[in-house]
Amino acid sequence: MKWFTILVSVLMCGSVNAADKWRGLLEIQPNVFLTIGLNVDITKNEMTLDSPNQGSFGKTPTEFTVSETKIAFKDTRIQAEFTGEIEGDKLVGSFTQGRVMPLTLHKLSEQDLMSLEFEGSYFGDLDLNGKPLPVVVQVAVVANGFYTSLDSPAQQSFGIPLNEFTIDNKRMTFSSNMIGAQFEGQLGKEGYQGKFVQGFEMPLTLKKNVFNTL
CATH class of the missing domain: 2.40.128 (Lipocalin)
Structure with missing residues (x-):
């Protein structure tokens, strides 16, 4: 895409x-x-x-x-x-x-504004036979929730819609019906650490990029 x-x-x-x-x-x-x-x-x-x-x-x-x-x-x-x-x-x-x-x-409501702390880009690398494949989870706040998508820059694939996305100060989960994938990770020192499943399991840590808004 x-x-x-x-x-x-x-x-x-x-x-x-x-x-x-x-x-x-x-x-x-x-x-x-x-x-x-x-x-x-x-x-x-x-x-x-x-x-x-x-x-x-x-x-x-x-x-x-x-x-x-x-x-x-x-x-x-x-x-x-x-x-x-x-x-x-x-x-x-x-x-x-x-x-x-x-x-x-x-x-955006007051509740939506509180969710802005989770807005941003979360970067990580999948290990494909010893070669890193960068992925980016894009999290945007909209009314009453989030709109989220997945990018795979090396494959020139952007904006893959995510389903059933959840995030808080403990974990992140999502799935993608379009590519048959899912992720669940717990928040640690390096980011949300967990497993990305698409046919088989792969470890994945997603770390938030801090935007400079000045």
């Missing part, structure tokens, strides 16, 4: 303390999604963009509009734009980049 081009090269790091965080899932292939985040402070007229499952945070678009009823942005560097209407805790609109795609974002 070589779709990993949208927004990847431009959502670099910045810094804004947003009053509200909005998150939504943009379907870029059937059942394959990209997490889009908007950080909006209406009182300060500020907005930044996030793409959490690409490790990109805090990018200010080239132009934007924020109000009590509407949020919109345009970024000429990626030839993309979004316009949405606020409906309670939902932001309903459309995202355009080459084609028009529906996109609904939800305002």
